[in-house]
Amino acid sequence: MTDFFQEDLVSLHKKLVNKEITAVDLAKAALDKAEHAQKDVNAYITLDRQGALKRAAEIDAAGIDADNIFSGIPLAVKDNIVTKGLRTTAASHILDNFVPIYDAAVMEKLNKLGLVVIGKTNMDEFAMGGSTETSFFGKTANAWDHTKVPGGSSGGSAAAVASGLIPFALGSDTGGSIRQPAAFNGIVGLKPTYGRVSRWGLIAFGSSLDQIGPLTRTVKDNARVLSVIAGKDPRDTTSEDSPVPDFLANIEGGVKGLRVGVPKEYFAKGIDDDVKATIKKAIAKFEELGAVVDEVSLPHSRYGIAAYYILASSEASSNLQRFDGIRYGYSARQEGQTLEDLYVKTRSEGFGPEVKRRIMLGTFALSAGFYDAYFKKAAQVRTLIVSDFTKVFQDHDLILGPTTTSTAFDLGSEDDDPVKMYMNDLLTIPVNLAGLPGMSINAGFANHLPVGLQIIGRPFDESTIYRAAYAFEQATKLYEQHPEVSF
């Protein structure tokens, strides 16, 4: 059976073109591994054996396209990205029977290239959470230690890639939901610039923050995936008409002369000492490779979480109004009830506790009398956070720091304390508020668990992030280390 730990997109493509393997072989391997790992990892909500094998057979019959590296490659998709004819739940009871009638914009692009969707990955309900524990479909486990969280909300996607179940997966990032699980699982996760990738067909959480991005084992694979999902989409009016460069073109350019800022706030109290030490070592490696590193300040970043929970929850409370038991999804219908009864009963039974908490917070922040004190205030602080980044990027090409405040924590350990859970996103949230691109790449290990290095770039400058990440990856070869599992 194909060992995805030993492969990347180039090597898989070569084997497909040389007919050493078929698309059906790859789909079977991915499905078998996924099924075998479900008990321990629970990375998937839905597996599509029938659909995936049929599609792979069609691609084999048509012939692998030697000029298209994605031809016949399997992938996994976070379950908040709609897939035509394949159940899409957002990990919520309220959508547990929902079968979309169209594909998200990113899926249209990937399907056109002959990729094979194996299944839909587990996540926090409506992407609200930092540990994939709020899913209606059970918790996912960390790839390196099954007693730890995989991070969230793209925990299923990250655990699937890091466990060697799939070559790559799609996730979404509203406050760190690609980077944080990438960090906890020791893989490469990129949140593109806001507007870089169409959100059409992504089940909305915080519309001014959400962005779809790739989770991969290697930096080059990540760049390859972004190259094909990026671009303007007229159906998403916030997608930008910015040229999509070839992200691989300068990826081997090295970091010599790159000006790197390291925010002192990213090493403040509350960040685990082992994480700090691992990241400092990683930054020293950048200096060794020729980057010019100096300390900078993002003075308002500590207010990011407070601003984020007001803004994201307000947007969520509005976005989630559409779930009412009328047109699709779970419906708590009873004899003799009124429309209002139906709304309330459906939503009360269909949403889980974390989603309800955020709807309540958002509704409160937007309600009469509180709007200025909460929503507007948070949006003003957002301006200051954006401005902090703008200042640093006037004379720096990149910002480096830890992705998370700690390594993966124990499953169940933060269940009852929402504020403690929210603090986990301290270092990733400011990037979403500013709409910047940010990546997490494995920086090394602390207590046998991966530590994520966060690389933040200027708007639409994912190329420089990839260049730096590739230099570090090649200098450390950390991607060659993977969990000792056999699926």
Place this chain on the structure above:
Amino acid sequence: MSNSLPREDAAHVAQLAKLHFSDQQLDVLTGQLASILDLVETLNEVDTEGVEPTYTVSNNVNVLREDLAVKSGQKAALLANAPETQDGQIKVPAIIDEES
């Protein structure tokens, strides 16, 4: 714990959000929301006098298109996701309560 969210306010917000909570659930939720609001109160440390709010980082202000009706030809597929249908339409409970 903060007193920033009285229980009756939480009950009112639940009504606005079209959510129902038992008394016990509302007690727990009020406490949790109060601690979240305590965290949010830290925003008051920041001087935002004269600072313009940022609601989106998108450069697009208005995006307009022709108001054209397009037939998707997907009525049957759309209705297949609806919890209850009748005569090719989505069925909803009565909007007007006849007893009141």
